[in-house]
Amino acid sequence: xxxxxxxxxxxxxxxxxxxxxxxxxxxxxxxxxxxxxxxxxxxxxxxxxxxxxxxxxxxxxxxxxxxxxxxxxxxxxxxxxxxxxxxxxxxxxxxxxxxxxxxxxxxxxxxxxxxxxxxxxxxxxxxxxxxxxxxxxxxxxxxx
Amino acid sequence: xxxxxxxxxxxxxxxxxxxxxxxxxxxxxxxxxxxxxxxxxxxxxxxxxxxxxxxxxxxxxxxxxxxxxxxxxxxxxxxxxxxxxxxxxxxxxxxxxxxxxxxxxxxxxxxxxxxxxxxxxxxxxxxxxxxxxxxxxxxxxxxxxxxxxxxxxxxxxxxxxxxxxxxxxxxxxxxxxxxxxxxxxxxxxxxxxxxxxxxxxxxxxxxxxxxxxxxxxxxxxxxxxxxxxxxxxxxxxxxxxxxxxxxxxxxxxxxxxxxxxxxxxxxxxxxxxxxxxxxxxxxxxxxxxxxxxxxxxxxxxxxxxxxxxxxxxxxxxxxxxxxxxxxxxxxxxxxxxxxxxxxxxxxxxxxxxxxxxxxxxxxxxxxxxxxxxxxxxxxxxxxxxxxxxxxxxxxxxxxxxxxxxxxxxxxxxxxxxxxxxxxxxxxxxxxxxxxxxxxxxxxxxxxxxxxxxxxxxxxxxxxxxxxxxxxxxxxxxxxxxxxxxxxxxxxxxxxxxxxxxxxxxxxxxxxxxxxxxxxxxxxxxxxxxxxxxxxxxxxxxxxxxxxxxxxxxxxxxxxxxxxxxxxxxxxxxxxxxxxxxxxx
Numbered sequence: 001x002x003x004x005x006x007x008x009x010x011x012x013x014x015x016x017x018x019x020x021x022x023x024x025x026x027x028x029x030x031x032x033x034x035x036x037x038x039x040x041x042x043x044x045x046x047x048x049x050x051x052x053x054x055x056x057x058x059x060x061x062x063x064x065x066x067x068x069x070x071x072x073x074x075x076x077x078x079x080x081x082x083x084x085x086x087x088x089x090x091x092x093x094x095x096x097x098x099x100x101x102x103x104x105x106x107x108x109x110x111x112x113x114x115x116x117x118x119x120x121x122x123x124x125x126x127x128x129x130x131x132x133x134x135x136x137x138x139x140x141x142x143x144x
Numbered sequence: 145x146x147x148x149x150x151x152x153x154x155x156x157x158x159x160x161x162x163x164x165x166x167x168x169x170x171x172x173x174x175x176x177x178x179x180x181x182x183x184x185x186x187x188x189x190x191x192x193x194x195x196x197x198x199x200x201x202x203x204x205x206x207x208x209x210x211x212x213x214x215x216x217x218x219x220x221x222x223x224x225x226x227x228x229x230x231x232x233x234x235x236x237x238x239x240x241x242x243x244x245x246x247x248x249x250x251x252x253x254x255x256x257x258x259x260x261x262x263x264x265x266x267x268x269x270x271x272x273x274x275x276x277x278x279x280x281x282x283x284x285x286x287x288x289x290x291x292x293x294x295x296x297x298x299x300x301x302x303x304x305x306x307x308x309x310x311x312x313x314x315x316x317x318x319x320x321x322x323x324x325x326x327x328x329x330x331x332x333x334x335x336x337x338x339x340x341x342x343x344x345x346x347x348x349x350x351x352x353x354x355x356x357x358x359x360x361x362x363x364x365x366x367x368x369x370x371x372x373x374x375x376x377x378x379x380x381x382x383x384x385x386x387x388x389x390x391x392x393x394x395x396x397x398x399x400x401x402x403x404x405x406x407x408x409x410x411x412x413x414x415x416x417x418x419x420x421x422x423x424x425x426x427x428x429x430x431x432x433x434x435x436x437x438x439x440x441x442x443x444x445x446x447x448x449x450x451x452x453x454x455x456x457x458x459x460x461x462x463x464x465x466x467x468x469x470x471x472x473x474x475x476x477x478x479x480x481x482x483x484x485x486x487x488x489x490x491x492x493x494x495x496x497x498x499x500x501x502x503x504x505x506x507x508x509x510x511x512x513x514x515x516x517x518x519x520x521x522x523x524x525x526x527x528x529x530x531x532x533x534x535x536x537x538x539x540x541x542x543x544x545x546x547x548x549x550x551x552x553x554x555x556x557x558x559x560x561x562x563x564x565x566x567x568x569x570x571x572x573x574x575x576x577x578x579x580x581x582x583x584x585x586x587x588x589x590x591x592x593x594x595x596x597x598x599x600x601x602x603x604x605x606x607x608x609x610x611x612x613x614x615x616x617x618x619x620x621x622x623x624x625x626x627x628x629x630x631x632x633x634x635x636x637x638x639x640x641x642x643x644x645x646x647x648x649x650x651x652x653x654x655x656x657x658x659x660x661x662x663x664x665x666x667x668x669x670x671x672x673x674x675x676x677x678x679x680x681x682x683x684x685x686x687x688x689x690x691x692x693x694x695x696x697x698x699x700x701x702x703x704x705x706x707x708x709x710x711x712x713x714x715x716x717x718x719x720x721x722x723x724x725x726x727x728x
Contacts, residue, residue, distance in 0.1 A: 008725060008727075008728065010721060010724055010725070015221070016588070016608055017588065019219075019221070020221060020588075020608070022248065022249060023219045023221060023222075023245075023248040023249070025248075025253060026219070026247065026248025026249055026252040026253050027248060027252065029252050029253070030253060031253055031254075031255070032249070032253035032254070034250075034253075034254045034256065034259035034260065034262075034263050035263075037263065037266060037267065037270070037724040037725075038245070038249055038267075039270075039717060039720055039721060039724065040220070041696065041712060041717070042652070042694055042695055042696050042709070042712055043695035043696060043697060045670070045695050045696060045697030045700060046695060046696030046697065046699065046700050046709060046712055047700055048699070048700040048714065048717075049700075050714075051717060051718065051721065054718055054721060054722075055721055055725070058721065058722055058725040058728065059725055059728040060725055071583065072582075072586075072588065073586070074586050074608070074609075074695075075586075075672055075693055075695035075697065076586065076672035076673075077670075077672045077697075078672070078695045078696075078697040081670055081697050081700075081701065082697075082700075085700070109588060109589075110588045110590075110596055110608070111588065111589070111590040111591045111596055112591065117253075
């Protein structure tokens with residue numbers, strides 16, 4: 001894959017569990033794909049479906065969303081609403097021609113730095129496998 | 145988009161010594177960002193969080209009229225507070241500061257310097273994009289209820305209660321047992337000083353019971369906690385009320401968790417015979433036996449009433465064991481030595497300590513280890529595989545003895561040691577109440593299932609939730625001095641809030657744009673805090689900002705786009721996103 005461009009992945013992480021878990025992966029010096037770029041949100045419940053569409057529109061090759069484990073959500077139930085919304089978005093994306101492999105939803109707690117490192121690497125590989133396929137949402141002209 | 149160009153952004157790229165600069169070309173990052181619209185200056189500096197670093201930001205705000213700040217450094221969870229404070233000291237609203245995490249999320253997890261530099265550049269561009277749309281947010285304050293709830297009245301809870309009450313604040317202690325003191329009331333002596341527990345504990349218990357600032361609820365548990373820092377409402381339930389649901393309500397400003405530990409259920413580790421073979425005891429059962437008010441009046445006796453002639457003490461039962469608890473329980477080495485010392489003092493029995501490593505790291509511990517081993521205690525390096533009552537007649541093993549089968553790793557051979565009694569130094573696990581308390585308070589636990597501190601090094605007594613603190617073995621296995629130290633630490637962290645009397649409320653909550661609300665009530669459905677009411681007259685939703693916690697679920701759900709999640713607005717997030725993908 002040396003001649004193709006590395007896919008770009010956007011990760012939306014809730015601040016209380018997954019962002020903290022990502023920090024822990026950092027303090028523990030565990031590898032995380034360098035093509036993963038993070039947006040911190042208070043809760044995975046904050047993620048508007050439009051953010052995901054916008055990410056693909058801006059040319060993201062994959063989007064990852066991670067919240068607290070069920071029952072551990074700092075805001076009680078925001079993660080469950082996120083999961084429901086994302087299940088719908090995934091089908092909608094497939095319908096417009098975006099492979100389901102490009103969207104990943106997961107739970108990572110504040111203590112799961114190792115899982116964060118593992119999940120992100122796995123997802124990066126998964127995105128790489130479909131990254132050469134066209135992204136019909138991506139804007140064709142390059143922003144100046 | 146005229147607004148976009150009216151900002152004056154200062155960007156600072158931190159080296160963090162070599163933590164960032166070792167992997168990220170910080171000068172290149174600053175150079176790449178310098179020409180971005182709205183950026184007035186972009187500097188790199190050795191340590192942004194140092195006093196000179198903060199002073200530089202303050203000076204630049206004044207000199208260049210900066211109205212937005214981006215600090216690309218460590219995680220915002222680490223230093224956002226620091227830079228917000230510095231900005232506000234220079235007259236800039238703290239919410240106009242944005243951090244880009246190029247350390248935990250970049251330099252520490254990326255090997256390739258070019259990749260790390262590229263990733264940092266887009267992260268800083270995203271932060272610049274985001275901060276453009278940041279708005280000042282007025283911070284309201286609320287008064288702090290001058291009282292603390294302490295969950296658990298073991299030695300940790302007792303120490304924290306005394307510290308807070310001595311400073312003049314009201315303390316409520318909730319304890320599920322019918323007495324206070326916790327696990328150490330089951331013990332006779334403490335290591336390494338061999339003082340009597342009663343001599344240490346009784347004065348403290350008396351202090352608690354005679355302090356009119358402290359109200360103790362034994363046989364009670366907290367069932368529900370609502371509100372936030374400074375203003376928690378706690379429901380407590382009488383456990384002996386027989387379903388009569390007698391509930392009390394307490395108002396407190398802070399909460400300290402001192403829920404302690406339980407012992408791992410050793411009957412789950414069948415090969416040591418616990419629960420199946422006579423005279424196999426857990427450490428805590430042996431402790432109880434050694435107390436004068438214990439079942440044998442402090443005498444060490446076998447089940448048949450005879451004194452043992454030999455006792456095996458098995459270390460690391462359940463601890464340091466990937467099938468059970470991976471962690472070290474920290475106190476077992478020392479209490480096992482204490483058990484050997486008590487056996488020596490009260491019987492003529494031989495003692496054998498089977499250990500993996502002796503971890504004698506505390507003050508006076510190594511000296512204690514030497515004393516016990518020099519006084520005849522025997523130490524066999526090797527983890528025991530099995531305890532059995534099946535004696536091998538060919539080996540002349542005494543009838544009725546327990547055979548400890550182990551590998552002596554120093555001799556590199558299997559050995560069989562017949563003894564009369566076995567003490568298992570079992571693992572410490574979080575108290576069984578931890579599950580309930582976690583769900584009640586929405587706080588995290590680490591992979592070992594103990595409560596998770598806000599930072600493993602820098603904030604060991606805090607949880608991620610403001611106003612809720614941790615101490616003692618609720619946070620992880622530890623001995624009495626460490627527990628007392630952490631309890632005093634948690635008490636002083638709670639006192640900081642109680643003494644101040646006011647707390648700043650996080651203004652990053654949701655607000656409804658009344659003109660756009662269509663009254664569909666979807667937001668009310670998804671709000672977990674009942675923070676959204678409905679104005680029937682105008683057919684619009686209304687958010688009570690005192691109840692709103694700022695999760696933003698309503699904003700993401702509103703189909704009319706009428707709810708804004710302050711400081712995490714759609715604009716801020718979408719522009720951040722576009723910055724992250726600006727290299728496309």
